[in-house]
Amino acid sequence: MIYADALCKHFDNGNLEVLDNISFHVDDGDSIAIIGPSGCGKTTLLYILSGLIRHFSGTVIINGKEIKGPSRKTAFILQDFGLLPWKTVWQNVCLGMKINGFSKKEQNETAEKLLLNLGLLQHKDYYPVRLSGGEKQRVAIARSLALNPEILLMDEPFSSLDTFAREKLQNILTKIWHANRLTMIIVTHNIEEAVFLGKKIIVLSGRPASIKTIINNPDAGELTYRTADSFFATCKMVRKMVEDI
Amino acid sequence: MRSSTTFSYILSVSIGLLVWKLLAMAVASPVLPSPEAAFSAFFESCKTTAFWKNFGISAYRVVASILIAWSLAFPIGVFIGYSKRLDKVVSPMIFMTYPIPKIVFLPVILLMFGLGDFSKITMISIILFFQILVATRDGVQAIDEKYFDSLLSMGATDVDILKEVVFPAALPHSFTALRITTGTAISVLFFVESFATASGLGYMIMDSWAKVAYTQIFVGIIGMSILGVILYETLSYLEKRICPWQYTESENEEEDISFPRPFAKMAAYLRMIKFNHTIFALPFALASLVLVSRVSPITLHAVFWIIMAMVGARSAAMGFNRLADASIDSKNPRTAVREIPSGAISKTDAGLFIVVSSILFISSSMMLSWLCFWLSFPVLCILFCYSYTKRFTWLSHIILGFSISLVPMAVWVAVAGTFSIKIGMLCLVLLSYISGFDILYACQDREFDRKEKLYSIPAVFGIKKALAVSSFLHIISFLSLLSLYWIFSLSPVFLIFAAVIAVLFIVEHKLVKPDDLSKVNVAFYHINSIISLLLFVAILSGELLRSIY
Ligand SMILES: Nc1ncnc2c1ncn2[C@@H]1O[C@H](COP(=O)(O)OP(=O)(O)OP(=O)(O)O)[C@@H](O)[C@H]1O
Numbered sequence A: 001m002i003y004a005d006a007l008c009k010h011f012d013n014g015n016l017e018v019l020d021n022i023s024f025h026v027d028d029g030d031s032i033a034i035i036g037p038s039g040c041g042k043t044t045l046l047y048i049l050s051g052l053i054r055h056f057s058g059t060v061i062i063n064g065k066e067i068k069g070p071s072r073k074t075a076f077i078l079q080d081f082g083l084l085p086w087k088t089v090w091q092n093v094c095l096g097m098k099i100n101g102f103s104k105k106e107q108n109e110t111a112e113k114l115l116l117n118l119g120l121l122q123h124k125d126y127y128p129v130r131l132s133g134g135e136k137q138r139v140a141i142a143r144s145l146a147l148n149p150e151i152l153l154m155d156e157p158f159s160s161l162d163t164f165a166r167e168k169l170q171n172i173l174t175k176i177w178h179a180n181r182l183t184m185i186i187v188t189h190n191i192e193e194a195v196f197l198g199k200k201i202i203v204l205s206g207r208p209a210s211i212k213t214i215i216n217n218p219d220a221g222e223l224t225y226r227t228a229d230s231f232f233a234t235c236k237m238v239r240k241m242v243e244d245i
Numbered sequence B: 001m002r003s004s005t006t007f008s009y010i011l012s013v014s015i016g017l018l019v020w021k022l023l024a025m026a027v028a029s030p031v032l033p034s035p036e037a038a039f040s041a042f043f044e045s046c047k048t049t050a051f052w053k054n055f056g057i058s059a060y061r062v063v064a065s066i067l068i069a070w071s072l073a074f075p076i077g078v079f080i081g082y083s084k085r086l087d088k089v090v091s092p093m094i095f096m097t098y099p100i101p102k103i104v105f106l107p108v109i110l111l112m113f114g115l116g117d118f119s120k121i122t123m124i125s126i127i128l129f130f131q132i133l134v135a136t137r138d139g140v141q142a143i144d145e146k147y148f149d150s151l152l153s154m155g156a157t158d159v160d161i162l163k164e165v166v167f168p169a170a171l172p173h174s175f176t177a178l179r180i181t182t183g184t185a186i187s188v189l190f191f192v193e194s195f196a197t198a199s200g201l202g203y204m205i206m207d208s209w210a211k212v213a214y215t216q217i218f219v220g221i222i223g224m225s226i227l228g229v230i231l232y233e234t235l236s237y238l239e240k241r242i243c244p245w246q247y248t249e250s251e252n253e254e255e256d257i258s259f260p261r262p263f264a265k266m267a268a269y270l271r272m273i274k275f276n277h278t279i280f281a282l283p284f285a286l287a288s289l290v291l292v293s294r295v296s297p298i299t300l301h302a303v304f305w306i307i308m309a310m311v312g313a314r315s316a317a318m319g320f321n322r323l324a325d326a327s328i329d330s331k332n333p334r335t336a337v338r339e340i341p342s343g344a345i346s347k348t349d350a351g352l353f354i355v356v357s358s359i360l361f362i363s364s365s366m367m368l369s370w371l372c373f374w375l376s377f378p379v380l381c382i383l384f385c386y387s388y389t390k391r392f393t394w395l396s397h398i399i400l401g402f403s404i405s406l407v408p409m410a411v412w413v414a415v416a417g418t419f420s421i422k423i424g425m426l427c428l429v430l431l432s433y434i435s436g437f438d439i440l441y442a443c444q445d446r447e448f449d450r451k452e453k454l455y456s457i458p459a460v461f462g463i464k465k466a467l468a469v470s471s472f473l474h475i476i477s478f479l480s481l482l483s484l485y486w487i488f489s490l491s492p493v494f495l496i497f498a499a500v501i502a503v504l505f506i507v508e509h510k511l512v513k514p515d516d517l518s519k520v521n522v523a524f525y526h527i528n529s530i531i532s533l534l535l536f537v538a539i540l541s542g543e544l545l546r547s548i549y
């Protein structure tokens, strides 16, 4: 359960207001898609939820406790992957476990299982430069799952991919979401992606970001939803909201 | 890749030597000895322990300085770069002293630490230290914040971030700085060794100067140059081993990283004349040299100028080929990345390059004999003409084989001063060998050649027939190789090597199938290097062991 209440955030000593009174909540195992114009403050919002930004007003409560800093239970996939170029796929996946003092044996078992599931085992000794965009993103997902998180925060995870790779990864993600009972928050620019993945869709208005609407979208996460009439209807509705901003 | 770096040295050294030779001839004074004189003096010195003692001492001084400078500068650079507070305090100090040439502190250091190795090493270390420090600090400050955030979100501490992000990100920067400063290190080494000492290459140079032993000065200079090259190459090698992620991108980018800026153009030239078939002719030249030694004695002078002539001829021919084919290359995706079509080297520059290489070839031939000098012109014509044969006849493969196969004959003429029918058989081996696999290479370009109306056996007769022709040529190559056994009455050891070569030919042809040409590049390059080397070993041992049986 994530509770965000009256979040406000300023940069540059208060001269730049980025978030204006953002409140919402997500139930365990649910997902939220956040959509809004570029530069409005979506990344900033995720930084607050992940505990990386500590100076803000308002409260964030996760599993009944107010957050104080980054936590192992919350995984964060940054906007541009954040894979380390000087580590191989394998070392990147093990990184979180290494930092958190997992044993070598545990690291190897988890990494092997994750890479196998995501079809990356044959690339385990590659450096990220050699991977395609979709492969990089799968490594980033594998790495965030390695610590067995409850919450997954993703900042425009698939924005650099073409439609095929994007939909393939969305399907992979929904499987992982259900299998691991994750609570997900996804920032995206893509309306179809928001509707396909978010049980709730939060539409933010321009800077400072405030919540324009929250759309309920209970069918999200079903693989068949993509071709249903209700899917297109919701997309249309979100599109109208976004165009009005 | 590696081979084109090696070739870079050979080519630039050759041109340097030619200029040196011409200058020496023009000056005609003992102050500037000819390169042959300098090198034979150098080889003589290599036999003395005194030289190696000096070389060892100098090497010890630079290597120790490099190690000390790096182990201090790298960690400090990392901390300054990482800690904003430290940076505010330390950076102004560094940048204020940065423009001061540190060498001016030499007297102070000598007064403080005396005249021994310690003060020499300290001086060189100080100079290197600042270069590495600044490069490392800048490298750390260029690290994208998102890497830190990504690690922090996993619960990383400062120590984790230093270990997993900052150190590895800064490493390549410190190595590049090290590599670039080897030149500086050697110059400072010379400076500190030039007085108040009795050992080291710098001392050797100054001492010879005092004794008016001009050739010895050059022995010292050659020694120092070799030390510099070894250091530079060792550092490049270490960098590749320690920072492998820097070198996994495409081949071209890789080379640009490995050459510092001023050499980037040089690298482009070298890619232009990239290693290809011609390199396989070198062992044939050596083999011919072994055989001709029966007829006339071989001098260092001859070997030297033969190598120079080969380098010149090869560069001229390749450069001309690329220039003539630029418009064709630009249309073929496999070759469009070559240097002229992609614009890395202008046509004028390429033209100049060809002229310089041709002059190198012609003047080296002149050093050998007048006969060689006159013959160098028709040879150059043949080398240049090959480039055009592709446009009107499918015999182009044979013409290529023919032009390369002139090498053993040329070596014979250079040494013996006459032609020989016997060595013609070795030329035939080379001709059929090269033509045979040029056809295999051409299989890759079949579609393109057809579209562009270029002639090649695969384009005209199809892949299947082309493979058959290639096998046929390689059979000829093997049979003519075998015949050398009788022609030169070599030792039976020769036959063992010949058998291995036969096996390699068979392997090579088993690797290619009409529907799968993917193996043509890499595997071939390796097998061909082995074949041509084996051929040399075969003839060498066949010749040396001949007297025993
Ligand atoms: N550390 C910072 N200091 C000052 N200003 C910042 C900082 N981080 C972000 N900003 C500013 O806050 C605003 C919102 O940034 P943010 O990255 O959250 O936007 P975004 O919605 O994620 O944009 P995009 O869709 O382009 O990724 C921008 O104007 C940005 O310049």
Ligand SMILES: [Mg+2]
Residues within 6 Å of the ligand: A042, A043, A044, A079, A155
């Ligand atoms: Mg963003």
